[in-house]
Amino acid sequence: MNLLYAYRYGIIGGVSTQLLLRQQAMQQQGHRCDLFFSQDNGLRAVLPLQQGVYFGTDHSYRSLLRQGGYDHVVVIDTPELLAQSFPAWWQPRREVWLDVHTTTANGLAYLDHLDVGRLAGVMVPTHYSALLVAKRLPSVIPRVLPNVLDCEVFSLPPEHVSKAADADVRHFIWVGKLDAHKNWRLALIYARLLRELFGAVRLIMVGGYTASAETGEALFELAGKLELLDTLRGSTVSTIRRWQRSIAVVVILAGPCWSPRGMSPLAWRLPRRLCVVVP
Numbered sequence: 001m002n003l004l005y006a007y008r009y010g011i012i013g014g015v016s017t018q019l020l021l022r023q024q025a026m027q028q029q030g031h032r033c034d035l036f037f038s039q040d041n042g043l044r045a046v047l048p049l050q051q052g053v054y055f056g057t058d059h060s061y062r063s064l065l066r067q068g069g070y071d072h073v074v075v076i077d078t079p080e081l082l083a084q085s086f087p088a089w090w091q092p093r094r095e096v097w098l099d100v101h102t103t104t105a106n107g108l109a110y111l112d113h114l115d116v117g118r119l120a121g122v123m124v125p126t127h128y129s130a131l132l133v134a135k136r137l138p139s140v141i142p143r144v145l146p147n148v149l150d151c152e153v154f155s156l157p158p159e160h161v162s163k164a165a166d167a168d169v170r171h172f173i174w175v176g177k178l179d180a181h182k183n184w185r186l187a188l189i190y191a192r193l194l195r196e197l198f199g200a201v202r203l204i205m206v207g208g209y210t211a212s213a214e215t216g217e218a219l220f221e222l223a224g225k226l227e228l229l230d231t232l233r234g235s236t237v238s239t240i241r242r243w244q245r246s247i248a249v250v251v252i253l254a255g256p257c258w259s260p261r262g263m264s265p266l267a268w269r270l271p272r273r274l275c276v277v278v279p
Contacts, residue, residue, distance in 0.1 A: 002032045004070045005099075006085065008078040010037030010055055012046060012210055013177065015076055015101050018125075021148040023052065034068065036061055038081060042210070058084060070094050074123070077102050079110045086118055095120035100133050100142070111136040170194070173204045178211035178219060185222060192226040203231045 003026060005019050019035050026033035034052040037043065044055055054064060062084055065073070074097045075082040085096045097120050102108060111133065116122070122142045124130045130142040172194060176182035184207070191203045208216060223229050 001072070002034075002068065002070045004034045004036060004064070004068060004073045005076065006036045006038075006061065006073060006078060006081045007076040008038050008081065009041055010039055010043035011041035012043055016043050018101075018147050019076070020047075020053075021150055025148050027052075034064075034070075036064060036081075038078065065094075066091070072097060072120070074099050076100075077107060077110075079114070097121055097123060099123045099145075100129060101125060103129060103132055108132060108136060116140050169200045169202050170198045171202050171204070173206065175206040178208045178215050182207075184219060188219070188222050188226055188228060191228055191231065195228070195231060201231055203228065 005022065007015055007019060010016060016037070023033040023035055032052075034054065036054045036056070038056065038058070038061065040055045047053060054060070056064075058080070061081060065085065065087075069092070072095045073085045075085055076099045082096070082098060087094050096118065098114075100108070100111070100122065101124075114137065116137055116139065122133060122137065122140050123145045124133055124142045125145060125147045127144055130144055133140070133142045172191060174184070174187045174191075176184065176187075178184050184205070187205070191201070195201045205219075208219075220229070
């Protein structure tokens with residue numbers, strides 16, 4: 001199978017990392033999987049030299065479609081690329097899919113003007129996203145395709161091998177950019193509230209590839225004011241060298257599931273000792 005993913009932003013962030021992980025997974029299964037980004041917002045500089053990743057204009061995208069022989073094209077939240085993805089009547093048939101990753105009202109607004117009749121289907125990464133899409137596209141049943149995880153980069157030890165001293169420790173992991181959009185300050189405030197609620201907690205923060213030194217200092221300053229430095233235990237990763245390790249906001253909780261307002265219903269279906277929450 002020949003597959004093409006198309007997305008606007010070639011940025012060091014969640015969607016681009018997810019596409020790279022999906023490409024790797026598809027290739028391991030013997031499929032051809034290419035990626036196209038219509039903007040280079042810094043991603044190209046950190047990618048290793050590899051085939052199947054393209055950056056270009058609308059013209060180069062159309063040329064790639066003509067020459068690629070793709071069976072399926074998946075466009076992520078980029079209506080201008082979606083409009084160009086459908087084959088002309090004289091071109092070989094290909095299925096065109098929409099993959100919705102954004103969850104903001106502004107980001108989802110393009111769905112209000114979407115002609116879904118030409119699509120092979122609509123995909124989302126979580127049940128929470130499926131609910132958001134269904135509100136705007138009532139005639140569509142979104143298919144939930146969970147994100148691919150790179151367990152070589154990050155994993156939690158199984159419960160049965162945990163040290164006895166850590167048996168009552170709740171683990172919280174926050175992953176994301178250290179910027180205003182991901183709101184790492186609020187993450188630290190939540191960590192303080194969780195510490196007051198559960199007592200013994202361990203917080204791991206992963207992110208900061210694009211953060212300035214001033215931002216890193218501000219993070220530790222706030223952690224100190226909230227009395228979280230002993231909880232962090234130096235686990236903050238401020239420099240992440242592999243492209244797989246720069247990913248979007250994901251919180252993983254080791255412990256009984258809790259269900260704050262807005263939590264993805266996906267979390268309710270996971271094992272008791274591992275809940276994944278994607279805001």
